[in-house]
Amino acid sequence: xxxxxxxxxxxxxxxxxxxxxxxxxxxxxxxxxxxxxxxxxxxxxxxxxxxxxxxxxxxxxxxxxxxxxxxxxxxxxxxxxxxxxxxxxxxxxxxxxxxxxxxxxxxxxxxxxxxxxxxxxxxxxxxxxxxxxxxxxxxxxxxxxxxxxxxxxxxxxxxxxxxxxxxxxxxxxxxxxxxxxxxxxxxxxxxxxxxxxxxxxxxxxxxxxxxxxxxxxxxxxxxxxxxxxxxxxxxxxxxxxxxxxxxxxxxxxxxxxxxxxxxxxxxxxxxxxxxxxxxxxxxxxxxxxxxxxxxxxxxxxxxxxxxxxxxxxxxxxxxxxxxxxxxxxxxxxxxxxxxxxxxxxxxxxxxxxxxxxxxxxxxxxxxxxxxxxxxxxxxxxxxxxxxxxxxxxxxxxxxxxxxxxxxxxxxxxxxx
Amino acid sequence: xxxxxxxxxxxxxxxxxxxxxxxxxxxxxxxxxxxxxxxxxxxxxxxxxxxx
Numbered sequence: 001x002x003x004x005x006x007x008x009x010x011x012x013x014x015x016x017x018x019x020x021x022x023x024x025x026x027x028x029x030x031x032x033x034x035x036x037x038x039x040x041x042x043x044x045x046x047x048x049x050x051x052x053x054x055x056x057x058x059x060x061x062x063x064x065x066x067x068x069x070x071x072x073x074x075x076x077x078x079x080x081x082x083x084x085x086x087x088x089x090x091x092x093x094x095x096x097x098x099x100x101x102x103x104x105x106x107x108x109x110x111x112x113x114x115x116x117x118x119x120x121x122x123x124x125x126x127x128x129x130x131x132x133x134x135x136x137x138x139x140x141x142x143x144x145x146x147x148x149x150x151x152x153x154x155x156x157x158x159x160x161x162x163x164x165x166x167x168x169x170x171x172x173x174x175x176x177x178x179x180x181x182x183x184x185x186x187x188x189x190x191x192x193x194x195x196x197x198x199x200x201x202x203x204x205x206x207x208x209x210x211x212x213x214x215x216x217x218x219x220x221x222x223x224x225x226x227x228x229x230x231x232x233x234x235x236x237x238x239x240x241x242x243x244x245x246x247x248x249x250x251x252x253x254x255x256x257x258x259x260x261x262x263x264x265x266x267x268x269x270x271x272x273x274x275x276x277x278x279x280x281x282x283x284x285x286x287x288x289x290x291x292x293x294x295x296x297x298x299x300x301x302x303x304x305x306x307x308x309x310x311x312x313x314x315x316x317x318x319x320x321x322x323x324x325x326x327x328x329x330x331x332x333x334x335x336x337x338x339x340x341x342x343x344x345x346x347x348x349x350x351x352x353x354x355x356x357x358x359x360x361x362x363x364x365x366x367x368x369x370x371x372x373x374x375x376x377x378x379x380x381x382x383x384x385x386x387x388x389x390x391x392x393x394x395x396x397x398x399x400x401x402x403x404x405x406x407x408x409x410x411x412x413x414x415x416x
Numbered sequence: 417x418x419x420x421x422x423x424x425x426x427x428x429x430x431x432x433x434x435x436x437x438x439x440x441x442x443x444x445x446x447x448x449x450x451x452x453x454x455x456x457x458x459x460x461x462x463x464x465x466x467x468x
Contacts, residue, residue: 128429137433141440148448164462169455176447183443190436 007158007400011409018397025389032383035376036111044114046376055354057373058112061381063195063350065101065108066139067223068343070231072098072146073181073188078262080181089255092401093242094235095149100391102143104384109139111380131194131201138191145184149177156400189224196223199353206289207296208357210281218277219353225273229266230346232259233319233339240336242396248409250402253330260335264323267342271316278312296360300368303356311352315345 001015012018039046049056075094079087110116122136155161155170193216199208200217210217236259243250282293297305322328322338329335359369373381395401424430 125423126430126433128427128433133433137437138440141437141444144441144444148444165455165459168458168462169451172451172454172458176451179443179447183440187440 002398005157005159005398007398009406010400012397018393022390022393025386025393029383029386029390032379032386035379036383038376039111039114039380040116046374048372048374048377053358053369053371055358056371057355057377057381058108060351060354061384062105062108062112063354064347065104065384066192066195067227067346067350068231068234069098069101069105070188070192070227071233071235072101072149072231073142073184074228074231074266075235075259076149076177076181077185080178081185084258086255086258089402089404090235090239090251090259092153092399092403093239093251094232095146095153096392096395096401097235097238097388099143099146099150100384100388102139102146104387105139106143107384107387108380131197134194135191135198138187138194142184142187142191145180145187148173148180149184152177153395153399153401157398188227192224192227193220196220196353199357202357204362205357205360206286206291206362207360208353209285209289210277211285222270222274222277225266225270226346226349229263229270230342232263233267233342233346236260236263237336237339237343238392240339242392246396248405250405250408252404252408255404256335257329260323260329260339263342264320264329264338267316268320268324271312271320274312274316278308296356300359300370302370303359303368307348307352307356311345311348315341315348319345 006012035046047056047058072094075087075091078084079091110119113119122133123140126133126137152170152173155166155173160166161170196219197217199205200210200212200219202208208219210219212218212220236256239251239256286293286296297303297308319338319342322334323342328338355371359371361367361369424434
């Protein structure tokens with residue numbers, strides 16, 4: 001039925017089967033859309049946020065998708081600026097994942113602000129002393145960059161590419177992509193950093209506050225570094241999931257191992273910096289503010305020392321070591337384990353820097369605030385996942401996303 | 417105050433913030449304008465070449 005749209009030579013499942021899959025995921029998407037409309041029409045009373053707990057599940061989801069979406073800017077930087085040519089075989093997919101992550105982040109923000117009709121206020125009435133203004137500016141611009149990076153892949157669709165103008169446009173955009181990629185790296189550096197900077201300048205929250213360099217707290221640099229380090233892990237993880245679902249090998253091992261190696265070194269160096277930051281914070285910053293380290297990890301039923309060990313050691317140091325060591329990196333199971341741990345690690349870091357920050361008591365009369373999201377918040381957080389699955393399914397079916405797919409699957413023609 | 421920026425103030429904060437913002441927008445706009453214009457030029461050139 002849609003055979004004319006499928007990339008030449010590629011095997012795809014039947015159209016009814018494809019639509020059935022889309023319909024199942026689409027039902028989850030509609031559930032999220034329903035919750036989103038409830039939030040828009042009835043207001044933020046649909047959530048369990050309050051004046052005490054203003055940064056909740058959405059902000060964690062926002063920071064997490066932006067962190068894991070960092071694979072797009074970092075892979076683009078490696079491919080177009082550092083000229084690592086092997087990465088051309090995974091850059092299309094990295095861009096699609098980045099596009100999904102950043103459009104999801106903007107969608108979550110549109111729900112979170114409560115009155116989306118006033119979303120443009122942040123540009124018009126810009127508070128130039130706020131790191132979140134910088135985040136809004138850079139996030140919007142970087143989404144434009146990702147859209148520009150995505151367009152050539154769309155124009156390479158079998159039918160669209162027959163239109164001479166689209167063919168030339170895709171070709172010319174590929175030729176100038178280094179400029180867009182460099183702009184994207186510039187924008188990403190600042191918005192990833194400023195998201196961390198927001199936590200670091202919360203002077204009333206001793207769990208988050210950090211010293212730093214000039215106007216930037218250390219969390220600014222740690223957030224950028226971690227996004228560049230763990231973002232490629234998410235790209236590799238989604239690639240692996242796509243391979244499992246389609247039953248095909250889509251990217252050659254040398255490309256996967258190269259990206260995993262770079263990611264591993266980034267994770268390892270990041271985690272060393274993170275450990276130094278944590279030790280300095282625990283031994284200098286925290287005592288200077290009149291607290292002890294135990295204040296942040298005891299006296300409640302959820303946040304214990306385990307979360308620090310899980311984030312830094314189990315989901316930080318271990319994946320870093322697994323990926324920089326050649327023998328473990330080239331073992332598919334251990335590599336997958338490291339990638340999964342890495343993705344969990346960066347999500348856990350964002351959780352700690354958003355939700356634990358809000359939960360820790362600050363005043364002597366405060367108690368731990370253990371927040372539980374409402375179903376509307378959960379549904380709207382799952383909404384981007386469903387949207388992402390649908391977009392990946394559609395792009396995989398109709399666009400030449402993986403340049404090595406035909407070569408890798410020539411000998412075993414099978415449907416997926 | 418500039419006509420297209422309602423609350424513009426000539427201070428370092430606004431210059432840095434909006435300077436960076438318009439710098440990025442400018443690069444993206446100029447880059448896309450170049451790509452679209454060149455694609456149109458290439459298309460016309462190709463069609464003229466094929467009609468001869």
